[in-house]
Structures are given as C-alpha cells and as structure tokens.
Amino acid sequence: MSKQMLTNYFSSYVDKKKEKSITACKHEYIAFEEHRTSSIYVLHRGILKLSTFLKDGKEFNIKLVAPGEIVTLLEDETTSIVSMPFTICSLSESAEIYLLDRLSFWQDVRSDVLLNEYVRLYYRKNLNIQIRKTCALTSNGKLSAVCNLLYELQNFFGKDSVNGRLIDLELSNEELGKFCGIHNASSFNRILRQLKDAKVIEVSSNKILICSLERLKNMGGSININF
Template sequence: MENHVLQDYLNNHAFPIVTKKRKSYLTYEGLQDRYAYVLKDGIIKTSVISRDGREFNLRYIKGLEIVSLVKDEYSQFIDAPFNIRIESETAELYQLDRVQFWKDINQNRELQTYVKDYYRIMLLHSMKKMQQMLMNGKFGAVCTQIYELYDTFGVPVKNGILIDFVVTNEEIAHFCGITSASSVNRMIQQLKDAGAIEIHQRKFLIKDLELIKENIIF
C-alpha cells in the first residue's frame, strides 16, 4: 500500500491539524464525531471497552495512516468505533470532514484504490491476529503481541532487536485479553529464562526471535 497517494492528497488540501498530548484521548468508543482522522506524526493506541468494563487493546499505530474512517459515506455524524489514545509525548493528526473525504475518495481513482487496499489489509491483519490469539493460548498470545511490537517498533541493535517503545505488562495483558498483569509477568519471565528476551531500560530486547515465533501459529 503506497502512502504517497494519501500524502499527496493531504498536501493538496489545507486540513486542520489536531495536536494531542500523551495519555489524552482523541475519541471515545460510541462518541459521535463528524471527522475522520489521519495520523501525521506520533504513536496512538486503539482500544474498545467490553461489557464488563474491561479495556481490550487493538493496535498501536505510528506513521501516516487513516485511523477512523468507517461506516457509510453520507452520515455527517457517526459513533466512533473505538477509543484512540495518544501514546507518544505528542501526536499530530489531520482532521478531515468525513463526508467530504468520502466524496473526494469517490472522485479520485488512486485514492479510492488506496482506501480499498487499506481496509483489505486491516481486515486481513485483524483476522490473522484473532486467529493467533485464539489458537495459541495465553502464552502464545503474549508471544504474538511481542512479535507485533517487534514488527511495529523493532530496531536492529548490536545484541538483538530492540522494541524501541516502552510497553508495560499491563498493556500487553489488555492486548491479549488476560485479566491479570501478574500472569503476563510470569510469561515474560519464562521468555527471559529461555533466553528469548531481555529488559533494557524498561524496553524489550529480543535476543531470539525464532524462539518467540515457535509459540505462534502463523
């Protein structure tokens, strides 16, 4: 998926830019909003709240990406599908009138293709992650999430692959549907004992990626 199509579209319009600070929310699940948002810079996290009030994390997102364009093309106000929380010190997002954005998409073949590809990729990603979470058990789910963190934030360093972003065990629990962070603590310790990971300055350092992948059904 070629982000230059989206970037060219944004560059050709004077969209307002919203700046939010760390731990603040851009939208809440179910809150009516007339805008679509595109992440310009920073890191955000999407999540939903279960019926019993527990938070379930969906994804970390960084770099240029549409983060809230959903539902029909004509309703001016829609219910936000998930919570969007800022995870970097600050994040900047383009704010687009969603109805006008849909009109522009329908009149621009390249942008239309981009949006279709975006939704196709997001759907495949969601299906694959759900499969991995359901079929691998809790330990496999934690390994799946660490692998996804590697895919999003991994930076090769001299002695391994550094996940260059601080993620707490509690957040990992919320990604995996595990109610207790202490359960994640035990599984992280198991991975450390096996030599798969280390913790450096609160960040994961992957020492053996293949060992982590052995616990994931791809």
C-alpha cells in the same frame, strides 16, 4: 505500485486536504466510543491506541496507530456524521491528528485510483491484524497472543540492532497485556519471563529486544495470514 509509494502518495494527499488538527498529551483520551464526528482522523505525530470498554468496565486494547496511518475507517462512506467505533487515547508524550472532511475524502477515494488502492491496502492490513489476533487467542492461549503481539509491534515499531530486533516503544506491561486480553500484570510478566528464559527476548530500559523472530513465531504457533 509499492506499499511505500502508496504511503507517500497518501501522506501528500493528507497534507493538501487536512482541514484542521488536534493535539493531545500522554494518556489523554481524544474520543470515546459513540463520539460523533464528520471527520476522518489521520495521525501525524505520536502514537495512539484504539480500545473498547467491556461490560465489566475493563479496557481491551484493539491496536496501536503509528504516524501517517488512518486512525479508523470502520463506518459507511455516505453518511456525513458517524459514531466512533473505538476509544482513542494518546500513548506518546504528545500526539497530533489531522482531520479530513469525511464526504470529500470518500469522493476522492472513488475518483482517485491510487487513493482507492491505499484504502484497500488499509483494510487488508487491518483485517490481517485482527484475524491474527483472534487466531492467537484461540490457538495457544495467552502465550500465543503475547508472541503475536510482539511480532506485530516489531513490524510497526521495530529497529534492527546488533543483537536482534528492538521494539522502540515504551509501554507498561499492563498496557501491553490489554492487547492480549490479559488484565493481570503478573500473568503477562510470567509469559515475558518464559520468553526470556527461552532466550527469545530480552528486556532493557523498558524496551523489548527480540533475539530471534523465528523462535518467537514458533512459540506463538507460527500464525501467518496474508492477503
């Protein structure tokens, strides 16, 4: 079954099984690391970020979550109440999250072939993202990390336009830098200028337009990992 069909199947499942929902406004923290919960979180509307706070107090962004996606499954399958592995924050004007009962969800995963395949797809995709990020940070440093981030963002939030691929997402350079381990906004800005000078990207109205995906991949070290 195709990824889109699995996604549609999962969406229908969530609509039937959701117990309740929670809403958040922009920059509102929904849950912090170690928050105890008995629910699986699925984003219905808006954009979320998952992050962790380092020992020096700086926030390191892990990933963005788009509508329809499971927020996190990084815990065991048999415990009714678990701790959140990451901090969850809304980056959109408003966000709505559906909550599913953890134990019921995992029971369904074990008995439903299509739901099981969707969960396997979820793990493969997230493992791919994190390996790509690690490779980017260790191969060509900050430039590679930024190129990899932009490539991932266009996968999830990109729209085709006449001049290239528009990342339809308004995030500050400071926020974007946190996904690359860059906490100095001027450092992130210098890399964006380097990409603009190379005519790889353009920036307009706080949105990034990728003029050439191929040149972006080349400048990022051509990192390509699939499962």
